[in-house]
Amino acid sequence: MHCPQCGTEVADDRSSCPACGAGLADGAGGGHGGDGQSDGRPGSGQPGGQPGGQSGGGQPGSGQPGGGQPTGGAGGQPTQPTRGAGQAGPGGQGGRPQAGGGQGAVQGGQQAVGGGGQQQQQYQQPSGGSGTGLRDFYDAYVADLPIAGGAVAGVLVYVVGFVITAAVAAIVIEASGGSADLEAVSEPFYNAHFTTLTSSDPNYEVFPATLGIAFVAIPYMLFITGSRFGRWHSYEGIELPEQVLAGAAVVVGYLPAVAIGTAFLTPGSDTFPPNYAGVLIIAGILYPVLCGGFGGLVTYVLDEYASLRARVSGNLTALFVFLLTFGVTYMAVDSSVQEPVPLALATGFSYIAGHLFAVDGDGTLFLVMLVPLVLVAAVGYLRARRSGAEEWVDGLRAGSSFAFGYAPITLIALVVTAVVVDFGGEIATELGVSELPLVVAEVGSQLTLESQLTPPQFLEWFVVVGILYPLVIGGIGGALHVLIQRTISNRAGA
Secondary structure, eight states: OBOTTTOOBOOTTOSBOTTTOOBOSSSSOOSOOOSOOOOOOTTOOOOOSOOOBOOTTSOTTSOOOOSSOOOOOOSSOOOOOEEOSOOOOOBSSOOOOOOOSSOOOOOTTSOOEEOOSSOOOOOOOOOOOSSOSHHHHIIIIITTSOHHHHHHHHHHHHHHHHHHHHHHHHHHHHHTTOOOOHHHHHHHHHHTTTOOSSSSOOOGGGSOGGGHHHHHHHHHHHHHHHHHHHHHHOOTTOOHHHHHHHHGGGHHHHHHHHHHHHHHHOSSSOSSOTTHHHHIIIIIIIHHHHHHHHHHHHHHHHTTTOOHHHHHHHHHHHHHHHHHHHHHHHHHSOGGGOOHHHHHHHHHHHHHHHHTTOBOSSSGGGHHHHHHHHHHHHHHHHHHHHHTOOSHHHHHHHHTTTHHHHHHHHHHHHHHHHHHHHHHHHHHHHHTOTHHHHHHHHHHHTBOOOSOOOHHHHHHHIIIIIIIHHHHHHHHHHHHHHHHHHHHHHHHHO
């Protein structure tokens, strides 16, 4: 007899074709794939009904896919196989089964369920449409952003930032004999966003240096919030634009807070400031998007190495540098003015000047440049070594990963410096430390640092000293580790 499927001559006593596996009992592949239910539960792998034929190249019930398209009886229409936890049971014509490690059931002639037992559910990036345009961009990058979290966090950052600014401004205004009402403290808050509630441009020279705390605190909180959102939203295979947008999601709450707050805080009888649109664009949109988005960017680049240990390393490194700077400052001044309190207050100038390479001459204070340079590079080297970095990029990332633990100590040094600039005379009188002006003058004579500190300069020094310095010098230390390891490997190979 001949096989009705492929035409191969088959012995009369055979029940199936040896070439294609088609059943010959009823001449067309026999029974259908059965009534078994595929519920994906482990251990349920009993097929229902009579088997119609073999999947091409595979053994029934083995869970291993065949090498070609299955042929067999007409026990049902093929459907797309899905991943599950079962073996491929015998059945009629169906989709290609996938290999699986667990027990399971396959409905004859219908859906093959394969897989590897329990599978960990993982966040998947939403797939975009088949075309291009704004809809695809939204589906791919925006649809799953932390919108609700951004709304809550944006309002909180606005409120906390305003409270910090109002507290510092009130202290400064009252110390100068002014009245710290709501309108008086709201203007510095918007000036900290480099905008104004009045019709004139802000004159930052009239603000005391201590208000630099607000100029740093607001963008720093937005940055930290953006980095947290970037970390929480991160998943394997995430693309850079989506993680940056996750960090910038803080704008969802910050923009409405700015819009409402500006209307209530405007000085005078006007409901809205003259440049209301400019305030919304700069303070409500650009500031949170740039600062929060930068947080997401940093998370994308450094988060693999920026563990809690890395942040603690940054804290301890900066603190150790500050203490050594105190010691160098002690040695650099005349013995007659080596009092602890004046030296501690003057150390802020030395610390900042050392990181900015603003030391004049080759005296003792030259060490305040050498100490942070060596220590920060050494920590970057050790962190890259600990992580086992072998590529240049990995060395740079691992070496600079402690940078954002370095920033808080820098902020303390800047606050000390600003307080001395604004209230040095009052502090000396209150504490009875007449040596403070002498110490500051003697230290300042060996520095090329500007003594007239303004709030924007406060922010500039924080970014350069507290963030960019450890990023760059620590990254160089990490790259140095990679260079040494490659040199050793090349010599060993030679």
